[in-house]
Amino acid sequence: xxxxxxxxxxxxxxxxxxxxxxxxxxxxxxxxxxxxxxxxxxxxxxxxxxxxxxxxxx
Amino acid sequence: xxxxxxxxxxxxxxxxxxxxxxxxxxxxxxxxxxxxxxxxxxxxxxxxxxxxxxxxxxxxxxxxxxxxxxxxxxxxxxxxxxxxxxxxxxxxxxxxxxxxxxxxxxxxxxxxxxxxxxxxxxxxxxxxxxxxxxxxxxxxxxxxxxxxxxxxxxxxxxxxxxxxxxxxxxxxxxxxxxxxxxxxxxxxxxxxxxxxxxxxxxxxxxxxxxxxxxxxxxxxxxxxxxxxxxxxxxxxxxxxxxxxxxxxxxxxxxxxxxxxxxxxxxxxxx
Numbered sequence: 527x528x529x530x531x532x533x534x535x536x537x538x539x540x541x542x543x544x545x546x547x548x549x550x551x552x553x554x555x556x557x558x559x560x561x562x563x564x565x566x567x568x569x570x571x572x573x574x575x576x577x578x579x580x581x582x583x584x
Numbered sequence: 585x586x587x588x589x590x591x592x593x594x595x596x597x598x599x600x601x602x603x604x605x606x607x608x609x610x611x612x613x614x615x616x617x618x619x620x621x622x623x624x625x626x627x628x629x630x631x632x633x634x635x636x637x638x639x640x641x642x643x644x645x646x647x648x649x650x651x652x653x654x655x656x657x658x659x660x661x662x663x664x665x666x667x668x669x670x671x672x673x674x675x676x677x678x679x680x681x682x683x684x685x686x687x688x689x690x691x692x693x694x695x696x697x698x699x700x701x702x703x704x705x706x707x708x709x710x711x712x713x714x715x716x717x718x719x720x721x722x723x724x725x726x727x728x729x730x731x732x733x734x735x736x737x738x739x740x741x742x743x744x745x746x747x748x749x750x751x752x753x754x755x756x757x758x759x760x761x762x763x764x765x766x767x768x769x770x771x772x773x774x775x776x777x778x779x780x781x782x783x784x785x786x787x788x789x790x791x792x793x794x795x796x797x798x799x800x801x802x803x804x805x806x807x808x809x810x811x812x813x814x815x816x817x818x819x820x821x822x823x824x825x826x827x828x829x830x831x832x833x834x835x836x837x838x839x840x841x842x843x844x845x846x847x848x849x850x851x852x853x854x
Contacts, residue, residue: 531689538696548700552707559708 631665732854737791737846745807745815747796750842750853754796754804756815757851760826764813765789768827778838782827785841793844793853794828800835815839 676687745758768782803819810816812825822833829838844853
């Protein structure tokens with residue numbers, strides 16, 4: 527529970543730090559989310575994408 | 585007393601209706617009332633909102649005034665049971681004897697974590713929407729593909745002017761001879777209608793890159809013609825020199841030099 531206490535008192539309680547945490551969290555969230563969704567898309571569409579058939583034409 | 589004197593003809597009525605004594609006070613009218621049992625309804629057995637509200641002494645209230653009747657109304661609710669909110673409380677708050685500071689961080693950080701995660705997700709969504717909207721205003725890929733051309737300069741012989749098509753317009757690339765370069769560098773600026781030095785127009789003095797549209801009315805000039813050995817517009821007789829500068833005729837400006845860069849022996853226009 528001390529982790530929650532540190533988080534609450536240092537980050538969440540003050541609006542400035544909370545907003546900063548949201549902004550920086552968005553930065554990392556965007557990268558991970560894009561990476562994960564791209565990987566998922568490529569796994570689902572494996573064999574249909576240009577990268578998979580490129581060596582036939584080059 | 586003065587009012588009685590003035591309204592003399594009304595005086596009997598005043599006397600009859602309100603007896604006046606010497607200190608100005610009315611005589612208290614003592615009205616005997618039967619002593620009823622009173623006043624606030626007994627508390628209901630079940631504590632629902634409706635029954636509690638009906639038990640409040642705020643409506644249908646009958647208060648008897650009189651000497652023997654107690655007229656106080658009780659607003660102290662010490663006898664009303666506190667409603668049970670335990671169904672709405674969090675687990676940590678169920679026991680009222682535990683101090684709040686022992687579990688406030690856990691409760692607050694959970695709430696803030698939910699709000700923060702929602703804000704992160706919505707900020708990401710808003711950023712994606714704005715990015716897509718803004719990038720929809722950018723040029724399409726097929727337009728961008730046509731926006732630049734690469735020219736192999738080794739294929740242009742010295743003294744020749746070659747025409748390419750660039751963004752729908754003719755593009756003249758001229759490989760100038762050393763004599764032409766020397767002539768253009770020696771032209772005094774005062775004699776020019778649109779004064780530009782040769783260095784301003786040709787990055788590499790061996791090659792001149794201009795858009796082949798006459799600045800007069802937009803005809804395409806003819807290369808290696810005219811009085812100055814550069815370009816000649818047949819429509820109205822504008823003479824350009826080997827640096828694309830207007831020297832004679834109706835055109836007001838020099839031929840336009842597009843943005844271009846050199847890499848090794850490639851020229852990239854655009």
